[in-house]
Amino acid sequence: MDEITSVFVTESREQLEAMEAALLQLEDQPTDADILGAVFRAAHTIKGGAGVIECQFLVAFTHVVESALDKLRNGEIAANADLIALLLACSDHMGHLIGVLESGAAAPDDGLRADGDALLARLQRDWLSAEGAQDATPPVAAPDEALESSGGGAVETDCWHISLRFGPDVLKNGMDPLSFLRYLGTLGRIERLETLADAMPPADEMDPEACYLGFEISFASSADKAAIEQVFDFVRDECVLHILPPRSKLADYIQLMMALPEDNMRLGEILVRIGALTQAELDEGLRAQSAGSENAEEDAVPAPLGEILVEQRVVQPELVEAAVVKQKQVTDKKAAEARLIRIQADKLDRLIDLVGELVIAGAGVNLLASRAGHADLTEATSIVSRLVESIRDSALQLRMVQIGETFNRFNRVVRDVSKELGKDIELVISGGETELDKSVVEKIGDPLMHLVRNAIDHGIEAPEVRVERSKPPRGRLELNAYHDSGSIVIEIVDDGGGLNREKIARKAVERGLIQPGHTLSDQEVYALIFEAGFSTVDQVSNLSGRGVGMDVVKRNIQSLRGRVEVDSHEGRGTRFSIRLPLTLAIIDGFLVDAGSAGYVIPLDMVVECMELEAGGGERNYLNLRGEVLPFIRLRELFEIPGEPPRRENVVVVKSAGQKAGIVVDQLLGEFQTVIKPLGHLFRNLRGIGGSTILGSGEVALILDVQALVQIAARDEERSLSYSPGGRSGVAG
């Protein structure tokens, strides 16, 4: 795909989103001019761009949509639910067509084309048919036969005759009369030219910025009339232009002279001088004219005048002014949004990669400097590392995008799905300006979609049920995003029926996920819905509830190094919280070692460090200022051979509100960690989130704290409720 096409695809997708958002707004405010304008503009921009890249199928489709939107904008048709639904479908179809373009196919396949035709047919039939879509053809210059006249022989000349009187504002509109003549010269040869300054007032009345000039031109050219007229397109409305083809009838010249403001005798002389007419022809013509003037004036003269003379058209200034004021109000806000630079994502990725390398190389330099024990060198390298850190942060910031765009997509989903299910649901979005890494945003869409659909499908009840439960009939679905200590939290909150604890527990027992009689906290019960193959919905709807899904949602989120939690109150609603790392590329880490290998713990999760008191024994928990803190030993978990050192350390980490300790040999301090993903082979490894390269060139593994905390908690629980010793290893 070439650069323009790829820019176009990106841009059009944005425009489609804007169009869709505006269409949805239109449901509530069907006559709002700003919204109508926004919808139109989106379609218009897409069509314009599609024209530039010569994507005909998209132009053709969008053109009809644009026509309908134009009518809508001009108040010729009114928006109602049907039309909005149809236009939404059209915007979807445009999305598909852009997909076709993106895929590199030359044209949409038959199915897609049939869909498009069906949509267009509906638009034409229901909304455009009365007036038809005639605006497809631009108004063409009047055809030649206009110059049909009475009597008189043809004039003997092979030249066109052009009479031109410029309007006074030509110069003020940035046009130079001379440039038209020059341009005319590109169509043929200007045989003779006579300049008329008759309209020029006396010097004291003259406006030096106005144009008073006129020209009589004899022009030899093989171009047709339309082409010659086109030269003067830009000034047609304010100038007087007459074009007589070669061998026009004498009477036409006479009519021309009558139509022009100058004195007939003077014009006649000029026509003769430039060779348009001979003196004899002129005399004959004038004689015929004066003789037949009584009856000729009524039919012959007025007709061509009306034909050729285009009256000056000026729009009432009041109208424009009123529009200006209104436009201005929205202007300032939008301009701020538009101050963006568009760059290709892979350029950014390259930069981030380089910054990553820089961080690693910097760590190497730091290491050497500290080994050398040279104070000045250490000083200098520490300045460099501080700068590298700033560069890292700024570079990562470049990849940050607002989540609002992703959120806004759900307006449509909520609208469509709730309609389909006969529910009335309001979507409330907050924190749309929260930023997170672009690659995270891209991947979070699917899990979010699933959770939102779930909330609509299973969470929020039908209006009747809600009324029975004394809730407002209109359900409420919230999408929130906010930052929380190094991560971003996305919440999907509904005010529906909530999760049924008993039902989930029963089901879990049925499926063998838990032992009967096993007591679980609410949190643990709710967490069961994320287990594979779990679904409590008896009736399978076409939206969700097929029993696949929540486990996939969880997996997707985990693959982003995030996690999902659920909290629910029966009868009051459910809250899903997705917690994601801000970035996937570089983090601040805490370097520890166990055995001879280094491990990195994400610094955000480290609460404190302490020495492990000797004699902890078999117990896997310690007393942290009166609190029970379960811990795991990295040596045991990873089955590292060798004796642990005499003094071990505990890193207290916190994940999702749960604390746990990780026992390691040594604490090596903070370390900027460039995350290198693990290979495919290690995808299912629990407890390890990735790897990184240390300044010394060695590889260190990055610990997946969340998984470790779970392992620690579970082990501790097992050792308490069953028998000690059954510790889970790193499960594959």
Added chain:
Amino acid sequence: MKTIFLVDDSATILLSISGILTKAGYGVEKANNALEALKKFQAGVKVDLLITDLNMPGMNGIDFIKEVRKLPAYRFLPILFLTTESQQTKKAEAKAAGASGWIVKPATADQLLSTIKLVMR
């Protein structure tokens, strides 16, 4: 070298037209919205021709043309607007605002360049 100032909210159009202009040996200044462009004009940017879209979010092209015309330095600057709407009203409105002419999108490189040649001094 003659410089052309190009204003359009569509990145596709900006890219394609500026490509054509650059290849034809013009210098090109770009802005993707009228307010940004207007600021540059108020700061006295040196241009020989302004090409602007009409239908843009924020300040529209017609208001933009009016504002540019109000600046003494650009009273006689040739201004072309980009349009796909062949309706006369838009053209008349833009002309009334002080535009010199228009370019119908999508234009071929030849059409574009010959129109520019027509209005450029």
